[in-house]
Amino acid sequence: MAAGALNATRNSSSYAVSSVQLADIEKRWEGMPPQEQAELWMALRDRMKGEWKDLTLQEKKASYYIAFGPHGPRAVPPPGEGKKVFIYTIVGCVVSFVAFYGMRLAGKGSPKTMSKEWQEASNELLKEQKVEPLTGFAAEDYKGEGMIQSK
Amino acid sequence: MAVRNYSDAHAEETFEEFTARYEKEFDNVQDVFELQRNLNNAFAYDLVPSPSVIVAALKAARRVNDFPTAVRIFEGVRAKVENEQQYSQYLDELKDVREELGVALLEDLYPELVLKK
Numbered sequence: 255m256a257a258g259a260l261n262a263t264r265n266s267s268s269y270a271v272s273s274v275q276l277a278d279i280e281k282r283w284e285g286m287p288p289q290e291q292a293e294l295w296m297a298l299r300d301r302m303k304g305e306w307k308d309l310t311l312q313e314k315k316a317s318y319y320i321a322f323g324p325h326g327p328r329a330v331p332p333p334g335e336g337k338k339v340f341i342y343t344i345v346g347c348v349v350s351f352v353a354f355y356g357m358r359l360a361g362k363g364s365p366k367t368m369s370k371e372w373q374e375a376s377n378e379l380l381k382e383q384k385v386e387p388l389t390g391f392a393a394e395d396y397k398g399e400g401m402i403q404s405k
Numbered sequence: 406m407a408v409r410n411y412s413d414a415h416a417e418e419t420f421e422e423f424t425a426r427y428e429k430e431f432d433n434v435q436d437v438f439e440l441q442r443n444l445n446n447a448f449a450y451d452l453v454p455s456p457s458v459i460v461a462a463l464k465a466a467r468r469v470n471d472f473p474t475a476v477r478i479f480e481g482v483r484a485k486v487e488n489e490q491q492y493s494q495y496l497d498e499l500k501d502v503r504e505e506l507g508v509a510l511l512e513d514l515y516p517e518l519v520l521k522k
Contacts, residue, residue, distance in 0.1 A: 302472045
C-alpha cells in the first residue's frame with residue numbers, strides 16, 4: 255500500500271515534463287490536437303502538485319502560457335490589423351467616389367427646365383393664370399422667388 | 406436641512422472589513438474555480454487588496470496546486486497599483502511568501518506580456 259502510494263506520488267510529480275514536449279509550446283499549443291493538449295496539461299498539473307520551486311523554467315512558462323497565454327479568448331489581434339482596416343476603408347471610399355462620378359460623367363446634363371429663363375417664364379405663366387391670388391404667386395404683395403431655383 | 410440617507414440600511418464596508426472578509430474567503434477556497442472567482446471579486450473593487458489578502462490568495466493557489474493563477478495574482482496587483490513604486494513595495498512585502506512557495510513573476514516568464522504602465 256505504502257509503496258503504491260509512494261509510486262503514485264512519484265509518477266505524479268517527480269520527473270519534469272520533457273523539454274521536447276514543452277519546446278516552443280507558445281507556437282504549437284493552438285495547433286495541438288485536444289487529446290494531446292489534455293495530456294500535456296494533466297502532466298503539468300501533476301507537476302504543480304509538488305514543490306513549485308522544483309518546476310523547470312520551461313514548465314513554469316508552459317503552465318502559465320496554457321492557462322493565461324494569448325490564445326483562445328485571450329488571443330491578441332493579428333499585427334497590422336489597424337493598418338489593414340484603414341487601407342480597406344480608403345479603398346472603399348475611392349471605389350464609391352469613382353462609381354458615383356463615373357456615372358455622372360456618362361449621364362446627360364441637367365434637364366431644360368433647370369435654367370433661370372425657363373423658371374422666370376414659369377413665374378409669368380403662374381401670374382397670368384392667377385395661381386394663388388391671395389397669398390401666393392399671383393398676389394399683389396408677393397415677394398418670394400416663385401419658381402426660380404437655378405442661378 | 407434634511408439629510409436623506411437613502412442607502413442608510415447598507416453600511417459602507419471599511420478596508421479592514423474587506424480585508425477580513427476576503428482573507429476568510431480565500432482560506433475557505435477548495436478548488437480553482439472558487440479561487441479565481443474570489444480573485445475576480447477581490448480585484449474588482451476600487452482598492453488594492455492588502456498584502457494579507459494576497460498572502461491568503463497565494464496560499465489558496467498553493468492549496469489547489471494552481472501555479473499559473475499564483476503568477477496571475479501578482480499580475481493583478483501590478484494592474485491595480487498606481488505606479489511601479491507601489492508594485493515594488495508589494496513585492497518587498499510579499500517576498501518571503503513568494504520565495505517560500507516558489508511563485509515566479511510574469512516579468513521573469515514572459516516579459517513581453519507584461520502590461521505597460
